[in-house]
Amino acid sequence: MSREQLRRRRTSSAWPDEELGTLIQTLRRNTMQRQTDVAAATGISASQLSRLERGRRTGVSIDVLIALDTELAAEGRILAAARVVPPPAAALLSPLHRALNGRRLVDRTARAVAAVHHSALGEQLWEQAGSAQSHRVQLAPLCRAAGLQVDLTDGRNLAVQLSEGRARVTIPVQPTSPARLPLERFLTAHALAHTLYGQTTCTYPRTNTDEDAATAAACYLLAPSELLNRAAEDLRNRYSGDSMWSVGGAPALAEAVASRLGAPGWLTVRRLAEEGYLETIAEENCECSD
Numbered sequence: 041m042s043r044e045q046l047r048r049r050r051t052s053s054a055w056p057d058e059e060l061g062t063l064i065q066t067l068r069r070n071t072m073q074r075q076t077d078v079a080a081a082t083g084i085s086a087s088q089l090s091r092l093e094r095g096r097r098t099g100v101s102i103d104v105l106i107a108l109d110t111e112l113a114a115e116g117r118i119l120a121a122a123r124v125v126p127p128p129a130a131a132l133l134s135p136l137h138r139a140l141n142g143r144r145l146v147d148r149t150a151r152a153v154a155a156v157h158h159s160a161l162g163e164q165l166w167e168q169a170g171s172a173q174s175h176r177v178q179l180a181p182l183c184r185a186a187g188l189q190v191d192l193t194d195g196r197n198l199a200v201q202l203s204e205g206r207a208r209v210t211i212p213v214q215p216t217s218p219a220r221l222p223l224e225r226f227l228t229a230h231a232l233a234h235t236l237y238g239q240t241t242c243t244y245p246r247t248n249t250d251e252d253a254a255t256a257a258a259c260y261l262l263a264p265s266e267l268l269n270r271a272a273e274d275l276r277n278r279y280s281g282d283s284m285w286s287v288g289g290a291p292a293l294a295e296a297v298a299s300r301l302g303a304p305g306w307l308t309v310r311r312l313a314e315e316g317y318l319e320t321i322a323e324e325n326c327e328c329s330d
Contacts, residue, residue, distance in 0.1 A: 059249060061095040061096075064093050068093075075093075081111045082111050158256035163260065165236075177261060179225060188235045193209065197210065198227075209224070209231065221302060237254065268308075
């Protein structure tokens with residue numbers, strides 16, 4: 041490694057994990073390259089690349105990740121697995137980029153930027169579904185348009201199995217349970233997101249980068265901003281004579297909105313928090329306590 045490469049080597053907070061290592065190894069083998077060849081092309085040692093492919097949690101610089109992504113023609117997949125925002129994308133976020141004094145965006149900021157993408161996909165799908173006049177997003181036409189057939193089955197363990205144009209969803213909840221329909225809708229939206237992102241496997245509820253992306257997109261799809269805000273404001277108007285706290289505050293709002301949207305409670309709470317409703321309730325509670 042040259043002196044210049046050593047100088048530019050900066051330890052990143054994006055630590056490699058088993059998923060990142062497996063991806064790098066798969067891409068290298070797909071391009072029929074040896075570890076020594078890839079290591080030489082990216083300015084690292086073969087032993088360091090070997091440790092990285094095995095998921096060893098050793099520090100790795102962003103420059104090395106970028107070099108690997110370029111050398112293996114990963115088109116950003118390595119950077120995404122490492123939770124790193126590519127420099128060109130960071131540069132496009134110029135105000136934020138300048139505020140960070142030129143630092144590359146990693147980890148929490150990368151997740152926030154990814155959320156913008158997932159939000160846009162969810163909102164776009166909602167518009168395509170023609171659900172503007174409905175309280176709930178209609179998933180069936182979206183699945184048909186994506187060429188996805190979703191088969192719902194009962195079972196002891198929750199699972200989503202993806203194959204060509206088909207998703208087999210196993211649900212460990214009784215059909216008569218009130219929790220059944222929201223879970224069905226979430227898992228359907230989750231499988232649809234995998235399909236639209238070109239992902240062929242699903243490990244939910246075990247998480248990884250792909251699962252986080254599919255879950256985020258499903259959250260925005262089932263609770264798009266307009267439908268969420270409409271439901272929340274309708275409930276506020278219904279209880280206009282009282283504060284939100286007097287009708288149960290956050291739990292009451294979340295339960296009512298979740299019922300309106302046909303979405304799981306945790307998903308609704310997540311989206312209400314993102315839209316600022318939980319903060320509003322807290323402020324009203326403080327006013328009531330004064």
